[in-house]
Amino acid sequence: MTTDHLYDPFAVKRRWYWVTAGAALVATLLASLAIGAVDVSIGGVVDSFLSRIGIRTEPATDPIVWEIRFPRAMTALVVGAALGLVGAVLQGLLRNDLADPHLLGLGPGAAIGAAIGTATAGIQAGIAGGVFAGVAASFLLRRLARRISVDPTRIILSGVALGLVLNAWVGFVVFGLDRSSVPPLEFWLLGSLSGSSWRSFGTVAVFLSLAAAGLFLATRSLDLMAFGDSEARHLGVDTDMVTTMVMIASGAAVGATVGAAGVIAFVGLLVPFIARSLVGHEHKHLLPASMIGGAIFVAASDLAARTLIEPVELPVGLITAAVGGPVFLWLLGRRRDV
Amino acid sequence: MSDPIIRVDSASFSVGSATLVDSVSLEVAAGSVVAICGPNGAGKSTLLRMLAGDLVADEGEVLIDGAPVGSTAPSDLSRMRSVFQQSSRPDAPFTVRAVVAMGRYPYRGDAGVSGQDDARAIHDAMERTDVAQFAGRSFATLSGGERTRVLMAQVIAQAAPVALLDEPTTALDVAHQEAVLEQISDLASAGTTVIAVLHDLNAAAFYADVVVLMAEGRVVATGTPAEVLNEDLLVDIYRQPITVIEHPTRQCPLVVVA
Numbered sequence: 001m002t003t004d005h006l007y008d009p010f011a012v013k014r015r016w017y018w019v020t021a022g023a024a025l026v027a028t029l030l031a032s033l034a035i036g037a038v039d040v041s042i043g044g045v046v047d048s049f050l051s052r053i054g055i056r057t058e059p060a061t062d063p064i065v066w067e068i069r070f071p072r073a074m075t076a077l078v079v080g081a082a083l084g085l086v087g088a089v090l091q092g093l094l095r096n097d098l099a100d101p102h103l104l105g106l107g108p109g110a111a112i113g114a115a116i117g118t119a120t121a122g123i124q125a126g127i128a129g130g131v132f133a134g135v136a137a138s139f140l141l142r143r144l145a146r147r148i149s150v151d152p153t154r155i156i157l158s159g160v161a162l163g164l165v166l167n168a169w170v171g172f173v174v175f176g177l178d179r180s181s182v183p184p185l186e187f188w189l190l191g192s193l194s195g196s197s198w199r200s201f202g203t204v205a206v207f208l209s210l211a212a213a214g215l216f217l218a219t220r221s222l223d224l225m226a227f228g229d230s231e232a233r234h235l236g237v238d239t240d241m242v243t244t245m246v247m248i249a250s251g252a253a254v255g256a257t258v259g260a261a262g263v264i265a266f267v268g269l270l271v272p273f274i275a276r277s278l279v280g281h282e283h284k285h286l287l288p289a290s291m292i293g294g295a296i297f298v299a300a301s302d303l304a305a306r307t308l309i310e311p312v313e314l315p316v317g318l319i320t321a322a323v324g325g326p327v328f329l330w331l332l333g334r335r336r337d338v
Numbered sequence: 339m340s341d342p343i344i345r346v347d348s349a350s351f352s353v354g355s356a357t358l359v360d361s362v363s364l365e366v367a368a369g370s371v372v373a374i375c376g377p378n379g380a381g382k383s384t385l386l387r388m389l390a391g392d393l394v395a396d397e398g399e400v401l402i403d404g405a406p407v408g409s410t411a412p413s414d415l416s417r418m419r420s421v422f423q424q425s426s427r428p429d430a431p432f433t434v435r436a437v438v439a440m441g442r443y444p445y446r447g448d449a450g451v452s453g454q455d456d457a458r459a460i461h462d463a464m465e466r467t468d469v470a471q472f473a474g475r476s477f478a479t480l481s482g483g484e485r486t487r488v489l490m491a492q493v494i495a496q497a498a499p500v501a502l503l504d505e506p507t508t509a510l511d512v513a514h515q516e517a518v519l520e521q522i523s524d525l526a527s528a529g530t531t532v533i534a535v536l537h538d539l540n541a542a543a544f545y546a547d548v549v550v551l552m553a554e555g556r557v558v559a560t561g562t563p564a565e566v567l568n569e570d571l572l573v574d575i576y577r578q579p580i581t582v583i584e585h586p587t588r589q590c591p592l593v594v595v596a
Contacts, residue, residue, distance in 0.1 A: 236416025
């Protein structure tokens with residue numbers, strides 16, 4: 001028997017977090033399926049589900065729920081989960097709450113590849129292109145950081161500079177491509193889930209599962225690295241290898257989200273920040289908590305993006321930034337340094 | 339000496355034109371306590387970091403149990419030696435227990451080591467360093483002395499055959515200094531080889547089996563405290579009037595600034 005719980009100041013908070021977040025996740029999903037241009041009752045949503053297993057016949061609203069809203073909501077959930085996860089992982093790796101995949105240039109880098117992929121062969125290729133370019137951007141950042149300094153702050157600074165440069169290139173690429181075959185620049189800079197389908201969801205889900213598996217392998221190493229690089233090495237962590245692996249997996253994960261939904265800002269910054277205060281800093285709790293938090297945040301933001309000023313659909317990144325920014329600032333002001 | 343567990347063979351380490359450790363040779367018998375002493379800038383910590391595998395010798399070799407530490411994988415190294423250093427992340431937001439538990443990371447996934455073994459090692463280490471009372475507190479809220487004890491607990495939990503300690507008694511009051519030095523003795527009597535950088539020559543005089551006196555990157559003298567801690571040598575390397583007398587209660591030399 002273990003006595004771990006006796007020493008864990010977050011044990012109670014954590015239990016509440018899982019219960020509340022689990023309920024919020026289900027509620028967000030149901031709301032995403034029911035609310036929209038055509039109102040579907042919760043009963044109609046349930047009927048759609050039951051008809052899949054042959055208990056009910058398909059309701060009239062079934063195509064809206066099953067073919068449009070459900071894949072879109074599922075994409076929002078996995079994209080949000082990935083962004084939350086990558087944010088938490090990078091912040092642990094670089095020991096800095098500022099480490100956000102989009103701020104560090106991984107998102108803009110992925111956007112270039114995703115735009116080219118989409119222009120060439122549609123959204124599936126866009127996702128693959130995003131993954132490829134996201135990994136390339138993370139390699140570039142890793143190399144830059146190696147040459148410049150091992151100091152995490154310097155890595156973040158070089159990432160920010162890299163991000164600004166790559167963002168400019170996103171603009172050049174998108175304007176240079178055949179406009180009719182590529183989503184507009186807003187999509188790449190502000191994000192949107194309007195292009196989601198079951199096929200694109202499947203592709204994103206596969207890439208994200210692989211990347212997440214890689215990131216979860218680093219769970220305990222990240223705890224030790226958060227305690228200090230040399231300390232981690234003394235305890236047997238191959239910090240160089242972990243850093244490379246985490247950055248590649250992060251690049252791949254972010255790339256997949258960008259290919260499917262463009263750049264959705266602030267999720268990777270805000271969600272781990274909140275999760276840390278609720279479940280603690282140990283990555284075995286922080287990583288899943290950031291995933292579920294990110295999933296809720298993006299799915300709820302997408303719901304707002306497509307319903308706030310119907311029939312106009314807002315970019316989801318506008319909502320995440322407009323809501324996330326003030327919340328982040330408010331939390332920063334409240335945080336007492338221990 | 340029986341087969342030495344640590345062997346340093348004319349090892350040097352330079353940064354630019356500065357030679358921090360200059361052709362040092364050393365053999366350490368298993369189970370002994372070795373104090374590395376000397377003035378600031380003598381190369382003590384650099385030598386310890388070479389032993390830890392953090393720094394790789396430019397010339398010469400550093401071997402633990404026959405394996406060159408510079409080219410041993412981190413995971414293998416972590417079962418050969420533990421390292422104490424002042425925390426580089428004193429603001430680390432982990433609980434005391436979590437920090438001590440990190441000492442068990444080298445054994446993750448080992449078939450022969452159960453969760454129960456880990457829990458027992460963590461518990462024992464916390465009891466021995468008197469930190470169990472604040473096991474649930476955040477490491478970031480501890481005083482410097484408390485932090486030192488927690489990091490010592492981590493070293494004990496890691497249970498490596500060699501413990502490398504960089505100034506473990508700095509920032510401690512007299513009572514806690516003695517407590518840490520007692521833990522070092524305990525580790526050695528349980529078979530662990532301890533190599534500690536110590537500024538306090540009197541701690542070295544009483545607790546160490548061997549004193550390695552360094553100055554300007556070189557080993558000036560190696561031997562028992564009685565052999566090494568002699569007036570002429572100390573005056574020469576510290577450039578400070580120093581007297582060595584017999585300790586009134588402990589049977590060892592007492593170094594006094596004259």
